[in-house]
Amino acid sequence: MRGLAEFIMRGRWQALAVAVLGSVLVIAAPMSAAAIALVTMAQGMRNGTWVALWALLPALLLGWVSGDYGTGFLLLSVYVGAVVLAQTLSLSLALIAIIPVSAVGGFVLLTFNTAFLEAMLSMLDAWIAALQSESPETGDSLSALRPTANQVAGLMATGNAFLASLSLLLGRYWQSALFKPGAFGEEFRALKLPGALTALLVLVAMAGALSGSETAAWSALAGIPVTLAGFGLFHHIAKRQQLGGTFLTIGYVLWVIVDGLKVGVLLAVLLDAFLDLGRRVKPK
Known part of the structure; x- marks a missing residue:
């Protein structure tokens, strides 16, 4: 982890490489978001904004193609949290700032991208139908718990907020490890x-x-x-x-x-x- 943080801090292009990798590979998105947070907090809002904008471009492009803008909202949420933390030096305010961004993301998804939600629910319905054919009782139980599109949007917004908060904390941990070892533990406690x-x-x-x-x-x-x-x-x-x-x-x-x-x-x-x-x- 420290080695990755040191690589990110070597220069603007190294930071961008990590940020863009996470915006393309969903599994690496939290690392990408943490890289944006680290640059924003350690090198200032100007460099952080540059990295965040370039990382958001492929994330938004993939969202336009697939309908899933989750990575884009994750990067944006962490960037906002990092800016608040850099400006106020308050970890609590930074974590709170992530919540409205995630909520807006959920409402945007529910309002303008219902097709993506319906596609997710269709996949869930197919999975439940397959279970019902094998085990009717289990399938019926899951069918009763089937979420609505509104619930899925809310759950995705909540998941984004939680993951964004953890990514922000990871970025803060990296900053502490590089410049002030032990400070993150004190701040978190x-x-x-x-x-x-x-x-x-x-x-x-x-x-x-x-x-x-x-x-x-x-x-x-x-x-x-x-x-x-x-x-x-x-x-x-x-x-x-x-x-x-x-x-x-x-x-x-x-x-x-x-x-x-x-x-x-x-x-x-x-x-x-x-x-x-x-x-x-x-x-x-």
């Missing part, structure tokens, strides 16, 4: 959202989850920066208590497989925003 904004984001996420799956797909966007702040709090407590990497690994695995923990993380961040509970944990 100190990640904290403003109290009133935390309450609003948690309220939106919880209300959407309780109101039904149509709304939940979109309201999950509000929970992403709160969740990442929860991860920062988790790392802070682990550091203070000297719990080690195994504890963190188990915690992340449980968060993935236990839905109740996702809600628990949101509530923990909400309490911490007002009561500073995590920072009161005494070091071991």
Whole structure:
């Protein structure tokens, strides 16, 4: 990872090579986005904008051909987050800035590119039909859970926001590794959202989850920066208590497989925003 970051920072064309590679190969898109974030934060908005624009061109061209503009919105979301971080030096504001860009991307997809959504749903229907022929009970269960085009757009917007946030964090980690080792860990463990904004984001996420799956797909966007702040709090407590990497690994695995923990993380961040509970944990 450090070697890739050093290659990106060697010059404008090296950075562009990595950025364009990710815009062409979907699997490498997060790396491309992280490269844009690194250049924007380390070399300024002018160089970052140059790299971002040239990387967006092939991504938009492929989107015009295939109908999938996901990579383009990923690159744009990370670029916006990196600009905010470079200008404000606030990781929390940078993560929050990604949310409206991702939401706009989802609405654009739903409004102007329904053909792509319908194509995805057609592929899902074909897969469900194949399962029904082999196992009617399993197929019927999946058919009942079939999402609508609105839900798919919301899920794609949420997925974009989450992936963009991770790419921004990767770019910030690279910047720290190259210029100030250890700074990223301190910054991430100190990640904290403003109290009133935390309450609003948690309220939106919880209300959407309780109101039904149509709304939940979109309201999950509000929970992403709160969740990442929860991860920062988790790392802070682990550091203070000297719990080690195994504890963190188990915690992340449980968060993935236990839905109740996702809600628990949101509530923990909400309490911490007002009561500073995590920072009161005494070091071991």
